[in-house]
Amino acid sequence: MGLNTLKQSLRKYTSIKTVTPSEMESHWSDQYDLALLHNTIDVPNHILSNSIVYALQSVVNQLIRSPASQERLRTNKPLEIWCNTRSAENDLRRAGIESVTMYRPAPRFTLPTSYIPLPQKRRILWYYDSNHKFMISRLDDIKRTIRNIRDAEILTFPDVNPPVVQDNVSAIGRVQLQHWVPRVHGMVRISDRLDFGRSSFDVYSHGRWLLYHDMEEDFSFTRKYVAEMPSAVDELLATQTNSEAQSRFEDARKFDLETLAEVWESRVRWLIANRNC
Structure with a gap:
């Protein structure tokens, strides 16, 4: 394996x-x-x-x-x-x-040694891979959702091109996540059901929240309908503080x-x- x-x-x-x-x-x-x-x-x-x-x-x-x-x-x-x-x-x-x-x-996964507080800026990661076989059917949903998020900076990866051309959206490509995760509040992923990315462990281990479409995991947030995702992002940015983030950081020790x-x-x-x- x-x-x-x-x-x-x-x-x-x-x-x-x-x-x-x-x-x-x-x-x-x-x-x-x-x-x-x-x-x-x-x-x-x-x-x-x-x-x-x-x-x-x-x-x-x-x-x-x-x-x-x-x-x-x-x-x-x-x-x-x-x-x-x-x-x-x-x-x-x-x-x-x-x-x-x-x-x-992932085999390369390592836990961060200390908690880094959330940034002041409303900034999130978004997993976007236009060639991923379990994401291709969701590309229109991804683009539509991102267009409805205007008051947060969105950093998409690992694709080198952003899903939409928009002032608050940038593609950062293939990156070392441990460098970027401390700069964000959380990560969003919209793909086919059961497509759970192992980058989620990297994000969660830093205490950042995860928002999935239609995935009921023990340690992430989810929304059943794609149309609910923009408001969910706004809610998480508004309500998830360093207290909750530090609790996630501690909980991630189990991984x-x-x-x-x-x-x-x-x-x-x-x-x-x-x-x-």
């Missing part, structure tokens, strides 16, 4: 092999306690039933929309399904599939990679110990 959280959580195990799904059948044997499938269920049934499935957006949507996939899970139940957002867990539950949210910052590694390891060990219970 290439994840620090996975590598660290499994660091005490003596036999770990990384293979592609097509290679798994030939490599699988009784010496392995389980398989961890990264965003795929395309493996033989006897391996699926001995697996943790880490389901991202595409596999979550497959499980929600495909009765055949749902039936396969019922007859070849994985040890557990993990997903990277609470929204995905909620969607799976509505489809009758139980899962566990296991948040996953430290070593801390998450312990959570993952504990869960893996529990699943192995209780697999036949």
